[in-house]
Amino acid sequence: MSVPATRDVHLVGVPMDLGAGRRGVDMGPSALRLARLAAALGELGHTVTDHGNVEVPVAEAVPAHEAGDLTARFADAIAATTRATRGALDGVPSAGMPIVLGGDHAVSLGSVAHACARGRTGVLWIDAHGDLNTPSSSPSGNVHGMPLAHLLGHGDARLLAALGEAPALRPEDVVLVGVRSLDPGERALAQRLGLMILTMADIDRRGMAAVADEALAALGHVERVHVSLDADVLDPAVAPGVGTPVVGGLSYREAHLLMELIATDGRLTGVDLVEVNPTLDVQNRTAAVMVELTASLLGKRIM
Numbered sequence: 001m002s003v004p005a006t007r008d009v010h011l012v013g014v015p016m017d018l019g020a021g022r023r024g025v026d027m028g029p030s031a032l033r034l035a036r037l038a039a040a041l042g043e044l045g046h047t048v049t050d051h052g053n054v055e056v057p058v059a060e061a062v063p064a065h066e067a068g069d070l071t072a073r074f075a076d077a078i079a080a081t082t083r084a085t086r087g088a089l090d091g092v093p094s095a096g097m098p099i100v101l102g103g104d105h106a107v108s109l110g111s112v113a114h115a116c117a118r119g120r121t122g123v124l125w126i127d128a129h130g131d132l133n134t135p136s137s138s139p140s141g142n143v144h145g146m147p148l149a150h151l152l153g154h155g156d157a158r159l160l161a162a163l164g165e166a167p168a169l170r171p172e173d174v175v176l177v178g179v180r181s182l183d184p185g186e187r188a189l190a191q192r193l194g195l196m197i198l199t200m201a202d203i204d205r206r207g208m209a210a211v212a213d214e215a216l217a218a219l220g221h222v223e224r225v226h227v228s229l230d231a232d233v234l235d236p237a238v239a240p241g242v243g244t245p246v247v248g249g250l251s252y253r254e255a256h257l258l259m260e261l262i263a264t265d266g267r268l269t270g271v272d273l274v275e276v277n278p279t280l281d282v283q284n285r286t287a288a289v290m291v292e293l294t295a296s297l298l299g300k301r302i303m
């Protein structure tokens with residue numbers, strides 16, 4: 001089994017909770033740093049540079065009319081943060097591996113757009129949800145339920161403009177893994193685009209090893225693979241510190257196996273660690289699990 005060479009890892013925090021329905025996920029970058037993310041990767045031989053945090057508007061300081069846009073709450077502020085995130089990632093050398101610390105999943109608007117601008121990139125969206133709503137389909141107006149739809153070119157014009165010049169992500173360049181909660185509009189968009197969604201039922205029936213192989217094979221046509229890891233893909237018993245928990249998620253071992261198989265594949269070019277909410281967590285357990293999974297993703301092995 002091949003193990004990836006040591007990498008030049010770059011941490012970029014995006015302390016944003018504007019896309020989430022529940023506050024506190026803006027403390028995610030701190031929780032991940034406190035859980036010794038840099039040290040865990042350093043112990044594997046990687047060099048780690050921490051770029052600090054992108055500046056993100058505070059919800060209370062955003063004009064009330066924008067916060068009250070019930071179809072895409074805080075869209076202007078999230079668009080600005082998307083641009084700022086892309087700008088911060090420009091500081092990562094092209095051979096480096098960015099790890100974006102969220103923040104709610106809307107931080108991936110910036111990270112995935114940036115990855116795609118550097119070259120055609122396959123995305124593994126590892127999540128309990130589809131994040132495929134648009135302002136017209138979203139039941140909540142919370143943008144953290146919409147980033148993947150926007151990256152695919154569908155949704156709010158302000159958010160789409162913030163993704164930059166890179167062409168939208170192609171449907172065949174995305175695989176969702178671990179999904180167990182889709183809104184009707186999300187299911188319709190996924191079917192219209194022909195997205196590959198590997199659900200918890202697929203993992204139950206065929207096992208994680210087969211599902212991971214299937215996901216990576218579906219992205220066999222790209223040289224770059226970006227992992228967008230939402231903590232809520234894990235079972236809430238493993239990762240209680242998330243804003244939108246859904247029962248029946250990945251076990252600790254299933255999640256590690258998925259990370260190990262992605263690492264072995266050798267095409268990983270970037271990672272998002274999102275939706276860790278310390279205010280809902282138990283003694284930083286969720287951040288600790290996310291750090292352990294990141295170590296597996298970057299080559300940690302039992303033997």
Ligand SMILES: [Mn+2]
Pocket residue numbers: 105127128129131144230
């Ligand atoms: Mn998500």
